[in-house]
Amino acid sequence: MQDEIKDSQNSDSRSAQAGQAARLLAETKAILSTLLDNFPGLVFAKDAQSGVYLSCNRAFAEYAHKSPEQVLGLTDAEIFDPQTAAHFSDDDRKTLAMDEPYVFFEDVPDAVGNPRQFETKKFKFIDGTGRILLMGLCRDVTEVVRLRKETEQTRATIERVRESNVIFTRIAQTLARGYSDLYYVNLETGSYIEYRTREGTNALAEDRRGTDFFAECKPAINKLVHPDDRASLIKAMDKQTLLAALDHAPAFVVSYRLLMQKGWTYVSMKVSRMQDDERFIIIGIMDVDEQVRQRLAVEQAREERIAYARLSALSQDFLCLFS
Numbered sequence: 001m002q003d004e005i006k007d008s009q010n011s012d013s014r015s016a017q018a019g020q021a022a023r024l025l026a027e028t029k030a031i032l033s034t035l036l037d038n039f040p041g042l043v044f045a046k047d048a049q050s051g052v053y054l055s056c057n058r059a060f061a062e063y064a065h066k067s068p069e070q071v072l073g074l075t076d077a078e079i080f081d082p083q084t085a086a087h088f089s090d091d092d093r094k095t096l097a098m099d100e101p102y103v104f105f106e107d108v109p110d111a112v113g114n115p116r117q118f119e120t121k122k123f124k125f126i127d128g129t130g131r132i133l134l135m136g137l138c139r140d141v142t143e144v145v146r147l148r149k150e151t152e153q154t155r156a157t158i159e160r161v162r163e164s165n166v167i168f169t170r171i172a173q174t175l176a177r178g179y180s181d182l183y184y185v186n187l188e189t190g191s192y193i194e195y196r197t198r199e200g201t202n203a204l205a206e207d208r209r210g211t212d213f214f215a216e217c218k219p220a221i222n223k224l225v226h227p228d229d230r231a232s233l234i235k236a237m238d239k240q241t242l243l244a245a246l247d248h249a250p251a252f253v254v255s256y257r258l259l260m261q262k263g264w265t266y267v268s269m270k271v272s273r274m275q276d277d278e279r280f281i282i283i284g285i286m287d288v289d290e291q292v293r294q295r296l297a298v299e300q301a302r303e304e305r306i307a308y309a310r311l312s313a314l315s316q317d318f319l320c321l322f323s
Contacts (some may be wrong), residue, residue, distance in 0.1 A: 041118075048096060048124060051075040051089065059137075071131070092134055095122040105141070117142045160269030172247040180202070180267075183283040185213045187243070214239045214306075226257035226264055246273045255288070266292035 002273045020048040040061055046058040053071050064079050076085035095102040096297055101123035108118045120138045127133055182195040182204055189211075196207035210216060217237045235241060236254050245252050251272040266289040274280040 020077050021185070041137060043135075043137055045133055045135045046092075048092070048134050051077075053079075053090070054133065091120070091122060095134060096124055096132075105145075108138075117145050151290050179284040179286050180208075181285040183213065185283060186279060187239075187281060188279050190214055224259045226259070229256035232256070242271065242281075246271070250275075258285075260287075262289075265289040 042057065042060040043181065044053060046053045046062045053074055056064075056068055056071050058068055059066070061071050064071055066079070071079065076088045079085070080088065091104070100119050103119070103121045105117060105119050107115055109115055117140070118138045118142045120136060120238050122134060122136045122202070124132055124134055178195050183192050184195070185192040192210050192213040194207045195204040195208070197203070198205050214237070218234055221230055221233050221237070226323075233254060233256050251270060255271045256269070258267045259263065259265075265287060268286045268288045270284045270286070272282045272284075
């Protein structure tokens with residue numbers, strides 16, 4: 001009697017353990033199913049030998065136009081069109097031939113036929129019974145790829161702009177060669193930037209900034225320009241006079257003598273309006289002292305020759321009167 005009671009207790013214990021194991025298994029399957037359904041992409045597992053689907057999440061089932069329960073037990077040939085099924089089978093063969101996961105990108109239409117770009121990762125593994133299984137993870141990377149392309153295009157654009165700026169700077173430095181000073185002046189506000197040639201490099205660099213170019217012109221002219229040239233230069237640098245001249249022509253040149261370290265020096269000042277923004281003008285000052293003095297010397301020599309020739313002619317006429 002006691003043995004029968006003991007056997008009954010053991011049987012009830014085993015039944016309870018089996019029930020508990022079944023509940024745990026059901027809970028585990030439910031958790032796994034929930035995890036798969038919440039995975040941001042398509043997930044599936046299939047038997048490597050038969051190609052039969054053993055598991056999939058809801059996203060994959062929707063892609064196959066079926067429920068998850070309907071997908072189980074079917075092959076690619078039974079779910080998809082022949083071309084798509086052959087493509088998937090070819091990917092499976094590549095995966096089985098590799099020791100590492102097979103990762104690739106492809107354009108795939110979504111459940112409603114819209115073209116999307118997917119990243120697919122397939123890999124093989126062995127289950128508890130020794131079967132070789134294939135698992136696939138597919139995620140939509142359309143937006144990621146788009147953003148990556150936009151980022152690359154932005155980087156390329158920035159690089160082109162940077163290269164253009166470097167080239168433009170070199171061109172500007174080359175064109176500015178020979179100028180001792182350049183002024184970048186805003187006609188509306190009067191603010192300006194002065195660029196000055198660096199000693200030993202002949203390269204222009206920012207020297208200072210000001211707030212009212214035209215107000216500062218007259219004191220500077222009275223201080224640094226030769227007395228004989230001041231009046232004409234003050235008139236030329238009057239804002240209204242300057243604007244009228246620029247309305248008539250895009251640039252004009254004025255020459256005068258400027259007090260520099262070597263004394264009174266002939267300089268040439270070129271005033272130009274910016275082509276793409278007429279609110280700004282560029283004023284460049286160039287040392288032309290040597291050229292001007294050579295020209296003046298040539299003119300003086302020519303005048304002296306003319307004067308000598310006239311004197312010689314008068315002398316001949318005078319000698320004739322007394323011969």
